[in-house]
Amino acid sequence: MAERAGSTLRPGGGRVRGPVDVPRLAAFEVLKAVRVDDAYANLVLPAVIAHFNLEARDAAFTTELASGTLRWRGTYDAVLSACVDRPLSKVEAKVLDALRLGTHQLLAMRVPTHAAISTTVDLVRATGNQGAAGFANAVLRKVAAHDLDAWVARVAPDPTSLRYPEVALSHPAWVVDELRKAVGPDQLLALLAADNVAPEVTLVARPGRATREELPGEPTPYSPYGVTLTGGSPAAVPAVAEGRAGVQDEGSQLVALALARAEVPAEGSDGDGGRWVDLCAGPGGKAALLAALAAERGASLLAVERAPHRARLVARSLADLRGTGGFAGIVVADGRRPPLTPGTADRVLVDAPCTGLGALRRRPESRWRRRPDDLLELVLLQRALLASAVDLLRPGGVVVYATCSPVLAETSGVVTSLLENRSDVVLEDVGALLPEVPDAAGPLPGTLQLWPHRHGTDAMFVALLRRSP
Template sequence: MVDRRRPGSRNQKAKPKAKPKMDVPRLAAWEVLKAVRVDDAYTNLVLPSVLAEHGLTGRDAAFVTELVSGTIRRQATYDAVLAACVDRSLAKVEAKVLDALRLGTHQLLSMRVPAHAAISTTVDLVRSKVGPGAAGFANAVLRKVTAHDLDAWVDRVAPDRGTDPTGHAAVASSHPRWVVDELRRAVGADELDALLAADNEPPRVTLVARPGRATLEELPGQPTPWSPYGVVLESGDPGAVPAVAEGRAGVQDEGSQLVAEAAAAAAVEGRDERWLDLCAGPGGKSALLAALAAGRGARLVAGERQPHRARLVARNLRGADGPVAGVAGVLTADGTRPPFREGTFDRVLVDAPCTGLGALRRRPEARWRRRPQDLADLVALQRALVGSALDLVRPGGAVLYATCSPVLAETAEVVEAVLGSRGDVRLEDASGLLAHVPDAAGPLEGTLQLWPHRHGTDAMFLALMRRT
């Protein structure tokens, strides 16, 4: 019998199918979304490690950062669009596929990515990570997304503004309904849209020069409008700035810089040597406060309940040869049960744990993790921490209460509750502490409130109290 097979065919093994090609930046973005969803990771913490793993820098790193952060910020809007483009509930779409669809939708509706590139790279990603059937589904859905631009989609999928203003804002600005309601109470209806829009703007990278350790001239960028210690970094890696790499400067939102400035500027009666940052983690405000304390012959104690955050504080307060000037120590301690005698300190900063709804620009996942029921526990903690701070400060000393939230339950109502429960405390007028910052009046007379849409900062609340 004649062997009619092709020469060389005997014992040949079938060649393995080539793996679908994937765009590395999109793959990195997808991995970050998965970590945020599965591991409750924080975007700003997981992103650097994923970028390093894939060797992404420069423009690729910037692309991934915007792709991830923008997708998470606008998740509610994109889910409403996707729901109009699929033939099933989004709850029945595999989570890995939905992550990819959100990434593709952000590219199509909010980034300057050509439609063919956004669709083809997303489909390749889904084919590689899930399979060909899911890839075909993704292709069909994203082609439907291209039918309208973002504004037209919002008009189609958001509730009517006239009959359901909260529902319309929730979809159009991608905030949970309860957050929209709380922010409306805090800022008022006239400024609500501007605030919600500011929450969706990528924040500027702001550096801080710690006095006595670094100067503004060492830092690249334009000086910040309100803080005398900051600059806005226009581009590049902050870690590549020598002063930042050496710990003499750091990355810090201008609003946080202003909190530290106000805490140091508050008048005290008599001695002014012992300062306390009661809730210090991760240590940015402590580092600036310590530098300001050193310049005035004072020393700062930094306390933090969580051990891993206390280690971050210690790292921020160390120089090349040990603790920097102005630091008395870093303690792992519960601020509601502090290991100090009453009246030990001359001034205390209470930057209390809060919902973080004032920092949604920088913490895009926070809006989807917080729940209305979180408020009760946080408010109880805030009141307890302020009470501890007032016990720890001596008569004539000052306590600055700050939160990265404009929610009235965490700001005005906490202060009112504390004042109502004690006869040895009075609320001071804090307006002079940041007199150079316009339109910063808080919800209580004499308090301060910074805003993303007014000041370009996180929405920091400040109230100054004195032990009498």
């Protein structure tokens, strides 16, 4: 493992003094970015690894250390609380970050005890002070006294208690409660366990631009366009580098496929293949697949995205499709009030902003970032976006409403609210469009709910609604 003495330049400026293990410092910087800047670890990690110029072995260590620490934070905080003589809220935030990193090494990585403790103490000393280093040393020696199973048995001894999933499987109590309502008590622990397994990288071949056969990996079981990458970097795959393929979870591929497979009557269509709209297009993965599918039908996709920086990501994702006829352009606008003519769209996708509690395996920090109070604001936004999408549809047109959350308020609650308030919309069976996906009945008849523990995808919810005359 690489180590540098003297001063080391940190990504945000400034230096650390004294000996410090650079891969561990890199993981520390990722945790800081997540905590201070609300960054996503999977987006920050490549930049931090590049800043410290880590080789493959050290980069893998940093990735596991940062991601694993974020994923198991709830468990480690329960352990640390038993080893600290004060509430964790009274521990300096950067010292607590280091203690969590040290605890992950002690309880979940094959790092010798002395190395885990000494390098963490060095990290605290280099980024904090000598007193904090002594405190960290004492705490981590207490952590090292037991293995993970023994600690869980000590801090959550009753497997039938409500606290057990929170501690043993590292989810906040309110998230456990919402997921229990969505999946049921019998499958709750399996779902929480699946949230703690880092997902494999899935690629998508954009139809008409690439074929699945030219992508390295195993074909995905449900999407005809996906493969599970068996090794290496996606950026090293020529089709990905050229924009003809991309990285996309299989569940997201199925959302786009459902919209493309829905029957839409030709009468009244504007153009040969019709007008398709992605109402919340950022960062562009689903839009790129939809535009490729639209091009094959002689249709065109218009992407709508409110945030300018996310609109730029959409433009990057769809750059290869410019001039193909399948991509009509990008509009930077609020999907609740898009500057589009009502009643002119054949197909609309609403991949709504949500709590993201269905994608915790790839974004583990979301479970600690979200709060119960976020739900109401998100649900109101989701209802408004879905109503706006219906207004864009011509009679006979369809909208797919999707969330990467299984929380009932964001899924069946939003769809039910629309159906109760509009007489010109009917809910259709989206499962019939994806017959290859088993055991995926959603909370409302006709809706579909994917699960990481059943399907190996993010927990995507999908509903298909049609505007009647």
